[in-house]
Amino acid sequence: MGGAKPRLVPVKRAVAGALTSAPVAALVDRVTGGVIRSRGLRIDTRSPAVASSTRAALLFRMYESAEIRMVRTHLRSASHLVDLGASLGVVSSAAARLLPPGAEVTCVEANAQIAALTSANLARNAPHVRAGVINGAIDYTRSPGQAVSFVEADEHVGSAIDADGTRAGFTAPAVRLTDLVQGVKAFSLVMDIEGAEVGLLLAEAQTLQRCQQLVAELHATEHDGRRWEVPDILQLATSLGFTVTASYGNVFVLTRTPAPIGGPHA
Template sequence: MTSLTTHVKRFVGPIIANRWTGIIAARVLGNRIPHRGLTIDTSSPVVDAETKAALLVNGYESAEYRFVQRYLPTDCDVLELGGSLGVISCTIRRRIAADRRQFVVEADPRLAEVLRRNLALNDCARGVEIVEAAISYGAGGTVRFALGERSDSGRIAADADGLPTIEVPAVTLGQLIERHGLTDFALVCDIEGVEWRIVEHDLDALAKARVVVMETHGTPDHGSHDDLIAAILATGRFALLDQYGPVVVLEPKRPA
């Protein structure tokens, strides 16, 4: 019965997770959407109606949620790249031990505000440090960041396409690991294509994680998400533990 229910939800969810569902839910619920035991504040203009609907029917980042619950260790620190609304951040905080540290990187200041609000709303702020910066491997300590209209459309300004841009601090994965003294940690990553640059420029840092939960994305300059997964596995440094569409769970291979 549980399996049947799951299949029904996966079929019906995308049908009802539409703009009008989100608009009605936000109005009825006062922009406080219940989601997998959390309450998510969606009052920011950057949260569109489709996202609100996806939250309502538990379709929001569902593969990431399942993999975090299944594979994320409870006894290590966590570095999350791309905090967005804070849904996965709260899920992580509730899963890991109270004495473990959690660092959440978010480049968009509007989303950082939403992230803080939802961590506090769900009593998940303790032990969490928000790093307002963009993952970048260019020269200099800052980078231009394009502010998207939706929570998932912000990006490095080289791909701005006429969107408004701001200057934000730039940081690499390796720098984050060093600055925060991360020696035993898991990595959760959803940064809209910038993961390609980590693989190109910072593979050693990526391989330091105990486990990696990553949503992969295609880019015009690099290829599809399948190309990225193939490129990661071709390095011979990671084992693929699980995959659902573009979301993968990777385990770095340790020297024998």
């Protein structure tokens, strides 16, 4: 488990910077027309909300590479998959291809322009599943439906919550996991929600008893006046009945630990 060896990290960063530089990214735009073939997927990125550097990263297999690796290697088949922070739908599409025909895939993406691409890419790459894309933001500091403000990052598909709502960006209605899986007996969960995972884990203990597997990129964050480092978040997940079964960098696969008969997670 774990990521690249420390001595290789600067080299990888240098290579990544070169492959996503403005001249290379512009060439990628011209050659691909914005529809990128990568890892057996065909991803539509044709939107002003997607930066050229993101297209280059996708073409050269650097975009969400850890998440895709973990999903393809470790994700179990499921009848219902939820992807929070779905972005372009690359990870959703890779995961959906592992699911049986008729399985349900529910994606949440805060940027409405990106959410439209999420839906199109799922339909293109995994037509055998029933996919639904919700424009929303996972947030437990606001009531469901209340607007959450975001400021766009330079690469557009990665955005951060704007705490005071004063900077240019976009808004999305707050949504919660429990509302997404009403009536679902068991589900798998993929999430990359930029620090909101602590709020979800703390608020959704009961709902997560039905989560059989969780693939998450974890971020050190501040929540309710406390600093949470990645080991703290993993300890919290363990207390909810999950075991870390694989990791790559800060992307972790957590699998529900079978509870003893009559135990708290039975």
